[in-house]
Amino acid sequence: LTDFNRAGDRFVDAIGELADSGKEVLILDWLHRTALGIICRVAYGKDLDVFGEKSPFNDAVNDFTTVFGETFRDPLMQIPFFAGKGRVDKFRNAINFVKSEGRRWTKEREEARRNEEYVPDDILNSTLDIKERGIYDETDDPMDDFITFFLAGHETTANTMSFALLEASRNPDVLRRMHEEVEEVLGQKPHISNEDIGKLPYLNNVWKEALRKFPVAGAIFRQVNTDDFKIDGRLIPKGATVVPSQYVSSRMPENCPDPEVFNPDRFSPDNPDRPATYTYFPFSLGPRNCIGQNFAQLEGMV
Structure with missing residues (x-):
């Protein structure tokens, strides 16, 4: 529970600062940041500054989950004409950014494994084990699973x-x-x-x-x-x-x-x-x- 406790401490500190400022905030946003930080750390071994004012990864995940939710609630949003170019571009840009980060994290982990460095036994490590065993075929993209874990694992x-x-x-x-x-x-x-x-x-x-x-x-x-x-x-x-x-x-x-x-x-x-x-x-x-x-x-x- 170490990572959960650490994330809880960061959440309490962030909320404490906001309370002292008297600023009204949407608590859901800060809970999303907390849960995102946990899934990044526990599943992929990454410590991200999700509580910072500028957090590109947090913004990208928030963008694609928001558009995904809108599409789920209104099937017409699955049609680009009704969704609008702005919404479609927002979704694609967010997905591409998160996938690019995922590929970078994956390359870093693969290099660490080749160098026989210590790597945590997490979801990323399991994904690489599956990849090495040839379970993914040519049409599979591990980054699709990467996106799914963030969508289902934090929101x-x-x-x-x-x-x-x-x-x-x-x-x-x-x-x-x-x-x-x-x-x-x-x-x-x-x-x-x-x-x-x-x-x-x-x-x-x-x-x-x-x-x-x-x-x-x-x-x-x-x-x-x-x-x-x-x-x-x-x-x-x-x-x-x-x-x-x-x-x-x-x-x-x-x-x-x-x-x-x-x-x-x-x-x-x-x-x-x-x-x-x-x-x-x-x-x-x-x-x-x-x-x-x-x-x-x-x-x-x-």
């Missing part, structure tokens, strides 16, 4: 953290209990340890409740690979695409009583009405669930 976590903070500010009792639990477990300790994580059940439930009420993905897409079957008399043919929605399921009263209420206690082990597995699935389910869910949970709690 989703930052968004969930921002919703958790929003609900804590709206619910003073939730905020009080979070403070009390952290004070009881950590006391004067400057950093959190792996052992401490297991002693923070309420904080963990706050994270789960934020994901329930505001899932990072509103739905998932799956293709039926079995024979035709029926659900409540409705035919689901083989090959059909089904779209189960985490957002809808977790807001149905029969699955979560009082779904609009932010109630971390609904996830307490002794709560008979706690959400069941197949009604609460913010990270999807089965063999294709999110591989980063534990990483995101640790990051969010720290």
Whole structure:
């Protein structure tokens, strides 16, 4: 958790300076910077000045995630005519910049490996192992995976953290209990340890409740690979695409009583009405669930 703690310290210092200045800021932006710094360090061994006023890498990642989100919400934005040249150029320039940085980092790591220098056992190292084993074919670009990790590895976590903070500010009792639990477990300790994580059940439930009420993905897409079957008399043919929605399921009263209420206690082990597995699935389910869910949970709690 060293890198998580270090990022948390930087975030607190940055927010402290902003608070002293009395300047109003968008907290989501600073959470994005924090999460981006973590993924750069943990996955690629890079320390970037993501909190600086001028952070080209942060700006580029923010540009392509913003345009990607706009395109996802409005399918017409996938058509250049409707998206507009400015938006298209912004997206392409951002992607090209991030990919160029990724290629530079990759070359540096390849050289370090050739020289038998110490290299961290991170995602970049695993990518190079895969590349050397010939698993990537000629049409694959490892930089596409590079982009995917930044898109999925920082924005989703930052968004969930921002919703958790929003609900804590709206619910003073939730905020009080979070403070009390952290004070009881950590006391004067400057950093959190792996052992401490297991002693923070309420904080963990706050994270789960934020994901329930505001899932990072509103739905998932799956293709039926079995024979035709029926659900409540409705035919689901083989090959059909089904779209189960985490957002809808977790807001149905029969699955979560009082779904609009932010109630971390609904996830307490002794709560008979706690959400069941197949009604609460913010990270999807089965063999294709999110591989980063534990990483995101640790990051969010720290």
